[in-house]
Amino acid sequence: MDNSTKKKSSGVVLKAGIWYTVSNFVFRGMAFITTPVFTRLLTKGEYGDFSNFASWMSILVIITSCDLQTSIIRSKLEFEDDIDSYIFSMLGLTTLITAFFYVVFLVFDDFIFNSILAIDKKYIHIMFFYLFCAPAYSMFVTKHRAFYKYRVFSIMTGISIALSLGTSLILVVMMNDKLMGRIIGQYIPAAILSLILYIFLAIKGKRIQIKYWKYALVICIPLVPHLLSMNILSSSDRILIRRISGAEYAALFSIAHSCANIVSILLDSMNKAWAPWFLDTLHSKDYSNVKPVTKPYFLLFVSIAGGIFLLGPEVILILGGKAYLDAIFILPPLIMGCVVQFVYTMYVQVEFYEKKTIGVAIGTISSAAINIVLNLIFIHAFGYRAAAYVTLIGYICLLFYHYNYVKRLGYKDIFDRKLLFGTLLILFLAMFGIMILYNYTILRYIITLVYGTVILFLIFKQKGIILSILRK
Structure with missing residues (x-):
């Protein structure tokens, strides 16, 4: 790949990354703006x-969708000319899986909701209406x-988030059962939007092809335990804290988790731009272009x-108020x-x-356990508080597992290891110093x-390169 093509590909990633990041922060920022309202109304x-x-x-x-949408980016490399039929096939499969679980939940509702979920079973229909429709979005x-x-x-991200948050705020204020209002407002508008997209994708896809089910399931079935384990890593702490220490x-x-979600949204935004480009780059075997872009x-x-x-303390104070300041550490x-x-x-x-998704699953399941x-x-x-450090340990275990696994696949030098691991070590050590600084507000502000x-200053110094890429 010549230099002009490399610059163009870098520009595509940067431009897409800017759109994803800015739009996610603007639209999902609504969630952070409204969090202080919900913490005071509830x-x-x-x-x-x-x-x-x-x-x-x-x-x-994750369970009812089998994360089949993940296969779309990979399938583009092989079925680009029939991608609409592929997507409709995936949608049909998620509907069948969700219907199966809906029947199971209806039959064993008391046991599942009372003994396992610790959720009132009156929410079952809201839950499954959303689960049926959400994969379309x-x-x-x-x-x-x-x-x-x-x-x-x-645009779709903005519409979905604005509908859910706006409806939630109205219902929480108006309804006596504020928890019900929060749940209805969060999930029903998103489900209705997804239902409209479901119909659109069905019309565009026209037919369901079983061969695509086989292709996607080979990739995605191993990802289900991986994603469940990832979810356990990120949410089991809240479930266990509720059971052990109380609501x-x-x-x-x-609240602390919501504040950390600022970083998670950034991660999600940038990865959504970078991942399609990275897969395309691997597919074209242009390995020399990876490090200049990923750095x-x-x-x-x-x-x-x-x-x-x-x-951190200011973010906690804004989102939760003084009642939640204990969460800063x-x-x-x-x-x-x-x-x-x-x-x-x-x-x-x-x-x-x-397509080594089984290895992905093994690592995540072990870490979640x-x-x-x-x-x-x-x-x-x-x-x-211990749950936060346990989650960090789990992620560190996953990092070393995936690094070694990819090294065995022959991609030892695909990324700049010294940059990645050196920066992580510096940031890890800085974390403890920053926690000490939380007690010295003026020094921390300086x-x-x-x-x-x-x-x-560094951005300004590199402005010529940045503007050059943006123009492309």
Whole structure:
């Protein structure tokens, strides 16, 4: 690949990344803006119960969809001319799987909702209406992301989030049962939007082909335990805290988790831009172009994460208020976990390209098992704060697993290892210093100002290169 083509591909990734990141921050920023409202309208118990419901919903979405939308980006490399039929085939399969689980939940509703989920069974129909429809939205935006149609992705993200948050606020204010209002407002508007997209994709796809089911299931079935285990890594702590320490402590942890989600949204935004380009680059065997693009990609993420580290107390205060300030010291390990996750996700993309998803699943399942065992031990012994450090340990284990697995696949030098691991070590050590700084507000503000000035100076220094890429 010549230099002009390399610059063009870098420009595509950067341009898409800017759209994904800005739109996600603008639209999902609505969630952060409204979080302080919900923490004040709902009791700590209600906020903790909604967090429990949302955690279980995210698990059920993975089970009933089998994460089939993930295969769309990979399938583009082989079935680009018939991609609409492929997507409709995936949608039909998720509908069959969801219908099966709906019947199971209806038959065993008391046992499942009371003994396992700790959720009132009156929410079952809301839950499954969303589960039936939600895959259509995921597949629609994934298709457009795969083809770098980032404007469509951004618009749909904005509509979905605005509908859910707006309806939630209205219903929580108007309804006596505020937990019911929060759940209906969050999930029903998104389900209705997804239902419209379901019909659109069905018309466009026209036919369901069983051969595509076989192709996708080979890739995605191993990803289901992987994603479930990832979900366990990110949400089991809240579920276990609620059971061991109570809903109020689950609410404290949820606020810190919501603050760390700023970094998670950044991770998700940038990965959505980078992953399609990276798979295309591997497919064309243009390995020499990987490091020049991934270096600024990684450093940009770390720079923003570092700033959020420093402003942790202010973020907690804004989102939760003084009642949630006890959560400030669990925010740094949660953010550090997001940074580690960002790095190992880069290695996971290599495994995904090579269709080695069974290896992905093995690593995540093992890490999740370690996470649950350690949470049960340390939450009992040290309280809810221990869960944040347990999650970080789980992510570190995953990073070393995926690094070694990709090395065995022959991609030892695909990324700049010294840059990735050296930066992680520096940030890990800085995390403890920043936690000490939380007790010295003025000094922390000075360091934050210096840090921000240095980052802006570096951006200004490289402005010529940045503008050159943006013009392309």
